[in-house]
Amino acid sequence: MSKPRVAIFDFACCEGCQLQIVNLEEDILNLIELVDVVEWREAMSEQSHEYDIAIIEGSITREEDAKRLEVIRSRAKILIALGACATMGGVNKMKNNFDLNEVRECVYGEDGKMAHLHTEMTQAVDEVVEVDFKIPGCPINPAEFAQIIRSLLLGKTPFVPDYPVCVECKAKENICRYEYNEICLGPVTRAGCDAPCPSAGWRCFGCRGMVENPNVEAAQEVMEKYNLTVDDLKQKLVLFNTK
Amino acid sequence: MCNCSNGQKDIYLPELCTITKRRMLNGTELYLHLEKESGEDFDYVPGQFVEVSIAGIGEAPISISSSPTQKGLELVIRNVGSLTKAIHKLEVGDKLGVRGPYGSTYPIEESKGKDLVFICGGIGLVPQRSFIRYALDNRQDYGKITVLIGTKCHDMRLFREEIALWEDRKDMIVRETIDEAHECWNGNVGVVTTLIPKIESDLPTSQVLVCGPPIMYKFVLMALAEADVPESQIYVNLERRMKCGVGKCGHCQMNDQYVCQDGPVFRYSDLALVPEAI
Amino acid sequence: MSVSTVTKEQFKQFVSALVDSDQSVIGIQAKDDKFAFGELNNADDLRLDYDVSILPPKKYVLPQKETLLSFEVGGDSQTVQNTAPAVLIGVHPYDMIAINQMDELFRQGEYDSHYMNRRNNLTIIACDVVTPSKNVFASSMNTTTAESGFDIMLTDIGDAYVVEAATEKGEALVKQMPGAVEATPDAVSKRNAAREKNETALDQHKLDCKPAFLPKLLEKAYEHPIWEEKARLCYSCGSCNQVCPTCYCFDVQDEVEWDMKSGCRYRAWDGCLLQNFATVAGNHNFRQKRADRFRHRLYRKGKYVPGKIDGEIACVGCGRCITACTSKIANPVEIYNALMTETEIG
Numbered sequence: 001m002s003k004p005r006v007a008i009f010d011f012a013c014c015e016g017c018q019l020q021i022v023n024l025e026e027d028i029l030n031l032i033e034l035v036d037v038v039e040w041r042e043a044m045s046e047q048s049h050e051y052d053i054a055i056i057e058g059s060i061t062r063e064e065d066a067k068r069l070e071v072i073r074s075r076a077k078i079l080i081a082l083g084a085c086a087t088m089g090g091v092n093k094m095k096n097n098f099d100l101n102e103v104r105e106c107v108y109g110e111d112g113k114m115a116h117l118h119t120e121m122t123q124a125v126d127e128v129v130e131v132d133f134k135i136p137g138c139p140i141n142p143a144e145f146a147q148i149i150r151s152l153l154l155g156k157t158p159f160v161p162d163y164p165v166c167v168e169c170k171a172k173e174n175i176c177r178y179e180y181n182e183i184c185l186g187p188v189t190r191a192g193c194d195a196p197c198p199s200a201g202w203r204c205f206g207c208r209g210m211v212e213n214p215n216v217e218a219a220q221e222v223m224e225k226y227n228l229t230v231d232d233l234k235q236k237l238v239l240f241n242t243k
Numbered sequence: 244m245c246n247c248s249n250g251q252k253d254i255y256l257p258e259l260c261t262i263t264k265r266r267m268l269n270g271t272e273l274y275l276h277l278e279k280e281s282g283e284d285f286d287y288v289p290g291q292f293v294e295v296s297i298a299g300i301g302e303a304p305i306s307i308s309s310s311p312t313q314k315g316l317e318l319v320i321r322n323v324g325s326l327t328k329a330i331h332k333l334e335v336g337d338k339l340g341v342r343g344p345y346g347s348t349y350p351i352e353e354s355k356g357k358d359l360v361f362i363c364g365g366i367g368l369v370p371q372r373s374f375i376r377y378a379l380d381n382r383q384d385y386g387k388i389t390v391l392i393g394t395k396c397h398d399m400r401l402f403r404e405e406i407a408l409w410e411d412r413k414d415m416i417v418r419e420t421i422d423e424a425h426e427c428w429n430g431n432v433g434v435v436t437t438l439i440p441k442i443e444s445d446l447p448t449s450q451v452l453v454c455g456p457p458i459m460y461k462f463v464l465m466a467l468a469e470a471d472v473p474e475s476q477i478y479v480n481l482e483r484r485m486k487c488g489v490g491k492c493g494h495c496q497m498n499d500q501y502v503c504q505d506g507p508v509f510r511y512s513d514l515a516l517v518p519e520a521i
Numbered sequence: 522m523s524v525s526t527v528t529k530e531q532f533k534q535f536v537s538a539l540v541d542s543d544q545s546v547i548g549i550q551a552k553d554d555k556f557a558f559g560e561l562n563n564a565d566d567l568r569l570d571y572d573v574s575i576l577p578p579k580k581y582v583l584p585q586k587e588t589l590l591s592f593e594v595g596g597d598s599q600t601v602q603n604t605a606p607a608v609l610i611g612v613h614p615y616d617m618i619a620i621n622q623m624d625e626l627f628r629q630g631e632y633d634s635h636y637m638n639r640r641n642n643l644t645i646i647a648c649d650v651v652t653p654s655k656n657v658f659a660s661s662m663n664t665t666t667a668e669s670g671f672d673i674m675l676t677d678i679g680d681a682y683v684v685e686a687a688t689e690k691g692e693a694l695v696k697q698m699p700g701a702v703e704a705t706p707d708a709v710s711k712r713n714a715a716r717e718k719n720e721t722a723l724d725q726h727k728l729d730c731k732p733a734f735l736p737k738l739l740e741k742a743y744e745h746p747i748w749e750e751k752a753r754l755c756y757s758c759g760s761c762n763q764v765c766p767t768c769y770c771f772d773v774q775d776e777v778e779w780d781m782k783s784g785c786r787y788r789a790w791d792g793c794l795l796q797n798f799a800t801v802a803g804n805h806n807f808r809q810k811r812a813d814r815f816r817h818r819l820y821r822k823g824k825y826v827p828g829k830i831d832g833e834i835a836c837v838g839c840g841r842c843i844t845a846c847t848s849k850i851a852n853p854v855e856i857y858n859a860l861m862t863e864t865e866i867g
Contacts, residue, residue, distance in 0.1 A: 030779035150777050154594070156300050156325040159774055163759060163795045170763035170845065171585040171790060173557050173576045178847050187756035187847050211757075213796055215811070218754040222848045251634040253600035255589045255773075255786070298592035299777045299784050303802070323802040340598065457805060484801045486773045486788075489631035493770030493793060496817075497807070499825040504630065518743065519807065 004153070007039035007051035008082075009072060011058030011065050012092050012122070016139040017083030018042045018057055024142050031146075034153055053078045053152075059085040059092045060128050061119040073129040078152070081125040082145075084138035084240055088209045091138070093122040093242040133158070138207035138240065141193045161191040162212050165204050169195035177203045181226045183236050188214035206240045254489050257296050257340030263315060265335055268401045271323075272366065273331050276309075277316045277339060285316045285344070289351060289373035290480060290508040293318070293343035294488040301326045304485040304503070306370035307344060312380035316341070319369040319401065345488045347508045349374040349452060350478060358386035358444035362463055364393045364435050364455020368401050370480050370507070371454050379415065387444045388415040393435025393455070397425035416443060435459065439466045446470045454480035460521045464511065477511035481520060523695060524704045525684045531700040532675075532682055536564035538697065539608060547581060549574055549611030561610065569611055569677065573654035573839060577616050577766035581609055582623065582639045583790075589635055590786040594777055598786065602638050608694075612647040614667035615659045615837040619766030620645075621670040622837075625830050626769065635788075644690050647671035648682075649715060653723050656840030658854050661728035664837045665719040678711040725840065726854035729861045732834040735823035742860045743816070751856065752815035754848040755794065761818060761842035761851040762792030767826065767835040770798075793817050819856055 008018060022043060024031065031037075038048035054076035060066050073079055084090035095103045100121070104112035111117065125131050135148055144160075151158035161167070165186040169176075172195055177184035185206035186198060197204050220230045264276035279285065287293075287307055295318065296302035303326050309317035322331050330339065351374065359378055363371045371390075378385045390409065394400045400421070409417045418438045420431035431438065435455070442449075451472050453463050460479060467477055483495035483502040495502035497519040500509070514520040527535070539546050540561055548561035549571050556571040558578050592598035612620070620640075627636035647667060650659070659665045667674070672691035676683040683704050686692045695701050704712075730738065762768045772791040777784035791798060794814050799807040808814050826835035842851040 027779060033779070034781065146779075147776065150779065150781065153781065154299060154777060155329060162797055163792075164756060166756070166758035166760045166847070167763060167790075167792065167795070170576070170760050173552070175553055175555050175575065176760075176845060176847070179844070187758045211796070213757070215754070215756050218756065218848060222754055222756075225849050251632055251637065253589070253602075253634050254631045255635070256598060256600050259597055297595055298590075298598050298786070299594035299775050301775050302773065302786070327802070338596070457807075482801060483807055484799050486771070489633075491627065491631070491633060491769070491771070492773070492788075493791070494772075494799065496793075496821075496825070498820070499828050519813075 003034060003036045004053055005038045005048070005051040006035045006053045006055065007048060007072075007076075008037070008042070008055045009039070009057070010041065011056065011069070011086070012061045012119075013058030013083065013085040013090070015042055015057065017086075017137070020139045020142045021145065024146060027146060031149065034150075049075060051076060053080065055080045055082050056086050056125050057082045059089045060123045060125065061092060061121075063120065066123075066128050069125065069128050078132045079125075079129065080133045080135060081131045082135050083140050084136060084207050084209070086125045087134040087136050088240070089122045089124040089127075089242065090207075090240060093124075094238060096121050096242055097238065134160075136160075136190060136208035137193055138205075141196075143194070144192050163191055164211055165189045165191045165193065165195050165198070165208075167191050168193070169198045169204070172199050174198045178226060181228070183223075183226075183228060183233055185236060188216070203236075206237060210241060255342070255487070257294070257302070257342045259338045260316070260341045262333055262335050262337050262339060265333070268319060268403075269399050271321050271399075272401060273320045273322070274308075275318045275320065275330075275339070277318065277341065278314075284314060285311070287311055287316075287344035288348035289377045290349035290370065291344035291346045292370070292488075292507060293341050293345070295320075295326075295330070296340035296342075297326060297329050298340060300329045302340070302342075302486075303327070304345075304488055306373075306480075306507070308369045308372045310373050310376035310380060312377055319366065321366060343488060345503055347504075347506055349480075349508050350450065350510075351377060354450040355384045356386060358449040359388045360442055360444055360446070360449045360451045361388075361390045362435060362439070362451065362453045362455070363391065364459040364463075365395060365399065366401070367454030367456070367459070367480070368392055371452060372402065374452060379412075382414060386449075389442055389444055390415065390417045391435055391438040391442070392417070392419045393422065393438070393459075394419070395422045397421050397423075397428045434462070436462045436466045439463070439470060442470075446472050448476075450476050450478070452478045452480070457482075464521065474512035474515070475510060478508055479511055479514070479521070480508050481506050522686045522688070523692060524709060525686075525695055525698070525701040526678075526681045526704045526708045527684055527698045527701045528681045531698060533564045533567075535698040536561070536567055536610065540564055545605060545607040547607055547609045558609070558611070567610060569648050569675065570651045571611065572650075572652040573613070573657065573841065574616075575841075576764060577619060577839065577841065578609060578612050579616075579620065579623065579766050579769070581607065581643060582620060582636055583769055583771070586787055586789045587635060588785045588787045589773070592784055592786065594782055594784055600634070601785065602634060604638055604642060606642045606644070608644045608646065610646040610648075612645055612671065613650050613839075614647065615657075615662070615664040615839050616766050617645070617647050617667035617670045618664050619837045619839075621667075622767055622826070622830055622833060622835060623769055624670070626826070629829070644694070645671045646673045646675060646694070648675040649677065649712075650719055650723060651677050653725065654840060656725050656843040656852075657723045657838060658726040658728065658840055659838035660719070660721050660724035661726065661854065662732050662834065662836060662838035665723050666716050676712040676715050678708055678715060681708065683708050683712040723838070726843070726852060728854050729858045732836075733832065735834055735857060736827055736832070738857065738860055739820055739824040745860060745863065747856060747859050747863075748812040748816040751850040752810075752812035754850050755811045755815050756847060757794055757796050757811055757814065758847065759792030759795045760845040760847065762794055763790060764841040764845040766837060766839055766841070767822065768792065793821070815850075819853060822853060823857065
């Protein structure tokens, strides 16, 4: 059986998720034993129009990007959205909360009027084309990426948890941020990252998106128990969970 | 880490069995016949299940469809997830991991001398077939045997040739129905409960064995109550999420009952204090 | 079996010698302003005055993630057993009782060799509580002292420990303690006084009935509105399950190596509060509602598990779930007490 051909593409993003693939280090060699990487701008110069699996990093913010993505979709048998920007719009999507002209002026000043800086509202990849599989995270967890890729190559639905980060955070015996009356998005955020942020003394930033059935109705009452408000919570949610 | 187990057998360790026959029963259900590599026969009682696995893909509980009166183990596997999809790709001669059998059994002894009524919905026929075949192979031990089979649509019908053979037998009654009318079907149309009033056995003294999708139980049990069947003569064969199969992992628990150990076959009267069951 | 005393300094020397041996030593240590069990590298790090550990010591008999089998993909599997001995120092009585319960649950019916091997390879040096934690209610659960399961029980009596050896393994360890002498009646009475004090002092929450009454109480409480009232705020995050010393539900998954030929089947802690705990293939969820899952945990602790272990209540009053619950709804005492006042039987 010939190896599946894989192409990796990037759109509006920091390319950090691809960097996480590079960060697999010697496991990269294991990966290319299993697949033919035929296009990957961040790591090689070759390009190809023939691939089985397309991995997409980044969100879609321009008309021409949407068209390019549609072409990729038509060529790929399996399309994987990689990282927060691709799976849900990510940090880029925060701008959708504002007037786009204001955002441009705020970021670029006068230069914002230059044509190549023109962008539209941010869309996640699945808002433009059909996505077969999502690998969440900002950035992705390389160990999870590896596990997901191996599962897919085995023909098995990868195990991506639909329970909150709290499960992994508790398993690592971290001290809950709420014990210090700090907002943490762990209780509503999908696990699979192994809780690196709370393990390092930070709160969960919610970069993997919400679990399938988050208890949003509970927010107000629960926040009050910590002398916090829903607005405090919303402020934290906007970073990754702008709809 | 070492690989010894201090002489205690590992309850999670599967035994490889060989696929000796395979065929599709319909578009999604695969029939498998398995034999042990050792040549030994499987030791089980109708109603029990096994944990089936492919190393690397996973493990799942599967009802036994054969009767211990025949050689080998027969399973029917619906293509619903990664594991079952991988099992569907296996050929005769390929191997499957098997643990078990586990769980409670149909009342094969207690039912002797009594009429048996099997009510099967969809793949509920699969485990029921184990007791049906057992009863047919020990025909003199049981009274009248009635089998009611309800299937969602014509294309999903299971064991068609075997059911045709059952229908030809003089010593059992088989009634089949499908939920949705179909041009190739001139039999009964409607849910399986519509067949209950047509049962010829004396229901209040029969053993009634029910297996089907969760939604079916409520209606069948209501119909049986109307027909004055005592709850102690009704047996249900339940499905739950299961991981370990041996009463540890907690997934299959319904109130204080473990489907993997106290079930899958329950006497309905024993479920009076188990509201999560039906 | 023997009851001795050692000075704290002598006990530290004993621990130091253990740490320096090739034996694996696990001890209770500070983790920021809390405490956690971990590999002990220095006897000075041992904190027997701790209040409660973030996770219970069950992680040494039922690890968060544990390999059960190694296999060839699509082929044969082999059992993987952990047989490395370890000494676990600082287990509180309520946690000891929880481990005793799990021992019975993993031993009964089908014998779980993975759990039992870990358990049999563990030498447990338990200790009576010195500092009550902020949510402990062991006094209500009759779990302030433990009678079995440990090899040694330590009680802090000021400048010394009373050391009770309960097994041959324990006796052998006491022999290694420099300066251990038979406990004087005075030391024993100080120990008894410390235990007597704990009988009422570990009581940040007070259960209004005897724990043995809980199964009966729950018989009448299944449809009580409290399940809905509390679970309304439940995030289904499973934190109460994860930190519980008597929760032992697990999930099983397969993982393959990069060679795509070898791999392992492992189990990992699961929790009945999690949304898909009871979801079967085809997506039917047998415990879809938050309130149903919330109720299930309290019934498991107060009624279902007791039915499997001779009526022993499977809540040991450690209070960890109360601390861990973001929504502050998990307190078993609050719930059981509400049922006491509001159901006929109460």
